[in-house]
Amino acid sequence: MRALPKLVAVETKLFLRDSATVAFGVLFPSGLLLGLGAIPTLREASPENGGLRSIDIWAPTALVFGMVMIAVQHVPSVIATYRERGILRRLSTTPVPPRSVLLAQMIVAFASVVVSAALTIVIAWAVLDIAPPERPLEFLVAFVVGYAALLGIGLVAAAVVRTSSAANQTGTLLFVALMFLGGAFLPRVVMPDVLREVGEFVPPGLQALTAAWSVEAGEITATAGGQPFWLQIAIMAALAVITSAVAAKVYRWE
Amino acid sequence: MTALEVRNLHKRYGQHVAVDDVSFTVDEGEIFGIIGPNGAGKTTTVESIAGLRRPDSGSISVLGLDPVKDRAEVRERLGVQLQESSFPDAIKVAEALELYSSFYRDPADWRELMELLDLTQKRSTQYKALSGGQKQRLSIALALVGNPRIAILDELTTGLDPQARRDTWSLIERIRDRGVTILLVTHFMDEAERLSDRIAVIDGGRVAAVDTPAGLIARSSALQQVRFRVRQPLDESVLTDLPDVTGVEIRDGRWLVTGTGELLSSVAGALARAEVVAEDLRVDQRNLDDAFMTFTGRAPQAPASFQREVG
Numbered sequence: 001m002r003a004l005p006k007l008v009a010v011e012t013k014l015f016l017r018d019s020a021t022v023a024f025g026v027l028f029p030s031g032l033l034l035g036l037g038a039i040p041t042l043r044e045a046s047p048e049n050g051g052l053r054s055i056d057i058w059a060p061t062a063l064v065f066g067m068v069m070i071a072v073q074h075v076p077s078v079i080a081t082y083r084e085r086g087i088l089r090r091l092s093t094t095p096v097p098p099r100s101v102l103l104a105q106m107i108v109a110f111a112s113v114v115v116s117a118a119l120t121i122v123i124a125w126a127v128l129d130i131a132p133p134e135r136p137l138e139f140l141v142a143f144v145v146g147y148a149a150l151l152g153i154g155l156v157a158a159a160v161v162r163t164s165s166a167a168n169q170t171g172t173l174l175f176v177a178l179m180f181l182g183g184a185f186l187p188r189v190v191m192p193d194v195l196r197e198v199g200e201f202v203p204p205g206l207q208a209l210t211a212a213w214s215v216e217a218g219e220i221t222a223t224a225g226g227q228p229f230w231l232q233i234a235i236m237a238a239l240a241v242i243t244s245a246v247a248a249k250v251y252r253w254e
Numbered sequence: 255m256t257a258l259e260v261r262n263l264h265k266r267y268g269q270h271v272a273v274d275d276v277s278f279t280v281d282e283g284e285i286f287g288i289i290g291p292n293g294a295g296k297t298t299t300v301e302s303i304a305g306l307r308r309p310d311s312g313s314i315s316v317l318g319l320d321p322v323k324d325r326a327e328v329r330e331r332l333g334v335q336l337q338e339s340s341f342p343d344a345i346k347v348a349e350a351l352e353l354y355s356s357f358y359r360d361p362a363d364w365r366e367l368m369e370l371l372d373l374t375q376k377r378s379t380q381y382k383a384l385s386g387g388q389k390q391r392l393s394i395a396l397a398l399v400g401n402p403r404i405a406i407l408d409e410l411t412t413g414l415d416p417q418a419r420r421d422t423w424s425l426i427e428r429i430r431d432r433g434v435t436i437l438l439v440t441h442f443m444d445e446a447e448r449l450s451d452r453i454a455v456i457d458g459g460r461v462a463a464v465d466t467p468a469g470l471i472a473r474s475s476a477l478q479q480v481r482f483r484v485r486q487p488l489d490e491s492v493l494t495d496l497p498d499v500t501g502v503e504i505r506d507g508r509w510l511v512t513g514t515g516e517l518l519s520s521v522a523g524a525l526a527r528a529e530v531v532a533e534d535l536r537v538d539q540r541n542l543d544d545a546f547m548t549f550t551g552r553a554p555q556a557p558a559s560f561q562r563e564v565g
Contacts, residue, residue, distance in 0.1 A: 002356050003353075003356050003357050006356040007353065013344075014344050018344065081342075082342070085339075086336065086338050086340050087339070089336065089339050093306065093332075094354065094357045095330055095359070095400075096357040
């Protein structure tokens, strides 16, 4: 199959030409982390944080910005546009099935999230002296499974909206809701317990990401009634499977 | 050799019958036009041929293949330029052509197509920055990039200015000369008449007539009119006795003869036999619009407003 590599190459170019998405989805998380890292009080170790700096605890949240942005705003908007403008319909008259372009789209979106995260981790380490994830394997699993759950939600949105403008509005609402409930707008430590507990079930699973990045930070942000790490991962995985199945079920090609 | 055969095609959407009973065959190397009023079932017929819709009954054969059962093979051999389909805004002309050529087993040389469709200058231009005519040419190029034996072109000059339409027409003729069979769906009568070897008139989900453009026009019930002046005296009966003539009128010294069939040659022959020289001879030609009226009972749709081509 020669078409898929070509589709991925073309979708990559299209992604890079979409400067707003590159700026907000890929570059913004690092920029935000740098911006917050420039505030002196956030760089001071505090006893109530067990000797950690606020920026140490907050760093994983920067990742979540990029993940949510790509999964629930960028992907549904592209899919809705491709459907609305007859791009998928046009493809279905060629030997290549239109799902190939959606697959290529997923690959590019995932790659962009990986780049965004790698950039954030490297900048956090190099500039702000935040150590890279302590438990790399768990971190990788939490990242992939959490992103899959987010993408599942994005795909359900893409499947049910009729127009690209509806996709944009839905994406923005989802972005705000997921960021708030996931505990990414406010530092998790200052949020009420209820929201923090809910946050463990909200993709991409900020608590799991935090705990895998830094065990100490994870202990501080965890709630008393918090779920164990692997249970949080299992919940994200289940969400990913359910949302993808729903999206596949309700998806309309035209 | 038959390139395409549609037999007793029937397709309904719920209660609404889109195509009632459509049959026609298209020979290889032919430009076959499909005309008909809006909602006549043209698009559903074409979509069924392209395998985008599954017929409720009837059969379709594309080069001996079934568009639903032999989906993959039909897509290799059939190029489609669809109404209301488009490409991503930011894709460049050369990228789109190269990408689509990678979809096919035995693609055409996309660089040559880009040249043929006069798009080489625009190879690095993004789709959104192309003019209407350029977008249309890219769409045609992409329909041909798989080296198809048959190309379906649906409403291909809608939205183009008159010059761009004429350019597109000569392009279609060049493509046919390369051996591609063309199925042309249009609501422009001049386009169908100029390009098609044969035309199917579809009305109310049925084929009202299939013939050459000249054949359809000849079968139209509209009356022809021949006008002329004579210097010598002429007896009216010389003309009224002709079987093709239905009426003769003399107004201000100008003769107006109306009738059917081969009216002009009948009148010319009669005048010659009477040794009368006709001057200032004019014929009101019937055209495909008249034929359309005859077979559908309606006037053809007014052409969609032209967009001025930019750039």
